[in-house]
Amino acid sequence: MNVPVWDDGSWSGLPRLEGDLEAEFCVIGLGGSGLSAIQELLRLGHTVVGLDAGWVAGGAAGRNGGFLLAGLAKFYHQTVLEQGRDLARRLYQATLEQIARMMSETPQAIRQVGSLRIAATAEELDDCQAHLEALQADGFAAEPYEGPEGRGLLIPTDAAFNPLLRCRMLARQALERGARLFEHSPALCISGQEVQTPLGRVRCRQVLVAVDGRLEQLLPELQSRVRTARLQMLATAPVERRFPRPVYRRWGYDYWQQLPDGRIALGGMRDAGGEAEWTTEAEPTQAVQACLEQLLSQQRIEAPITHRWAASVAYTPTGLPIAEEVRPGVWAIGAYSGTGNVVGALLGREAAWVLHGGRMPGAVWLA
Incomplete structure (x- = not known):
């Protein structure tokens, strides 16, 4: 555990x-x-x-979930709105270059397979479109996506890693x-x-x-x-290949990737834990782990759960x-x-x- x-x-x-x-x-x-x-x-x-x-x-x-995503915690169009286009563009470009640098430093640990942002609601799908348009307007790689994971956008320059x-x-x-x-x-x-x-x-x-x-x-x-929160994850035994790219869903509250050996690493549901997840404790809880199991089931993943873990991360307003x-x-x-x-x-x-x-x-x- x-x-x-x-x-x-x-x-x-x-x-x-x-x-x-x-x-x-x-x-x-x-x-x-x-x-x-x-x-x-x-x-x-x-x-x-x-x-x-x-x-x-x-x-x-x-x-963590093993995502290498360009940009800041807020999506690119939000960063443009709050920080201005010039700074947002420079920050995004700097993180793209950092991903490339990380790949050159530790290529054994990183797979540049892109990432998916998948919408859970019609409102979020509209936000995905705004996200896509902002990236494309500034010359960054992104494209609309519709596939087995759902609808949203694909960012081909992102990566997954160990x-x-x-x-x-x-x-x-x-x-x-x-x-x-x-x-x-x-x-x-x-x-x-x-x-x-x-x-x-x-x-x-x-x-x-x-x-x-x-x-x-x-x-x-x-x-x-600064305020610390707990993020929780689980992982399964290997399943058939279904997810070629890491998936970021429901405004980033849910996320998962399939590892090269077929295992699924899935996390999130912090909002389901409510105020209790604003804590410096880093142990998995039954309540959030149960929600993660439901998310696993919703993705039609049937495999034994082999790992459960948590981590402390800090947020700013x-x-x-x-x-x-x-x-x-x-x-x-x-x-x-x-x-x-x-x-x-x-x-x-x-x-x-x-x-x-x-x-x-x-x-x-x-x-």
């Missing part, structure tokens, strides 16, 4: 931090965004220590290049020059907190702008992520509102350049 389908049991683990270390930078959080930042800092020639309270990708980074495999590959690469990474080493006290853990301490020039769920607990300054200096010398990125796989990796790279003292070429968030 509470083991994601992505976990094949092959990770040998990393040591706890014991004693004092020095490095130019300390990165807290060994998920997709933190590891992306560490990789970029190493490329820029810096020394880095990375810490995680659990294990590599033990949070949402290794427990999130845990990718993070573990990045961690191994970082270790080979000289990064010092530690698991089960929670940050108890964070300043711009020092991070204390239960058994050790890192002295450094600056700190990057790259955490999604529970970000507001680690940095209480963000409590008025605007849907825009946190990306800022929250204390002198302490930067934070996170709160991706449920879609952090691409944006988080992009922000990790941009944050690394800020720590480096420059601006990443093409940066859209941190200049």
